[in-house]
Amino acid sequence: MKFKKKLRRICDYWGWRLRHPGAPYEQYYVHRVLAKLKGGHGHPAIGPTARPLRSRSELLDFLLKYSVRPSDLVIDYGCGSLRLAPPLIAFLEPGKYWGMDLAQEFLDLGLSHLDPQLARDKRPRLDVIAPEVIERARAEGPRFIVSWHVCSKVPENRFDAYLGNIVRMMTPGSVALIHFPETEARRKLTGLAWAIPRSLFVETLPRLNPAVTCEFGAVVEGVVDGIRQSYAILRHP
């Protein structure tokens, strides 16, 4: 990153932090993305200019590998503006898709671009992440939790909180699939994104729920610039 750009990012963060001394980091992410959208700059993953990196049906395709059924309750944790959700919503029975994200604005954008007939027929549930939402989801026993292109946006000191919410929603028999860019050691990719080593999952999980097991798979094969596109497979026995 160029020096000037780096300096601007640092000033932006600390200016925001001074204005919001008690706010969690996640609100800074929201602030940055909303500023981009309101400034007329498109965002690659959120809003009208969002495009999938690979396929629009990637979430559904991965869940099918784990034998998802239309009657399963699926949580899309960090669903953004539903970029990858429509094929999954169409597959699931009404009310079985539950998207969660940091900001109501992102969810509203998603709903405004969803086919109205699909929205009417399948009644996707959309909520801003909050402790009571996590508890409500846990009480309903989701069979799957997917979190795609989200983990990379989580800084080191918020990883426990992020993974903690996912693990909290898991009940016996549930499976969580978490995409992350994988490197040998934690590496900053952009101002708002990091690649992490898989060991972070292995070290963190016992603190959250020692019963939950963890394996890893490849979203795509191969390594580019030292980065793998991996996903963690968490299982609650």
Ligand SMILES: C[S@@+](CC[C@H](N)C(=O)[O-])C[C@H]1O[C@@H](n2cnc3c(N)ncnc32)[C@H](O)[C@@H]1O
């Ligand atoms: C790159 S977008 C991906 C959205 C969607 N999963 C997709 O693939 O289209 C990242 C999303 O993660 C959400 N996010 C960032 N940090 C998060 C956190 N700590 N917990 C939950 N969601 C988070 C953001 O609000 C944003 O909607």
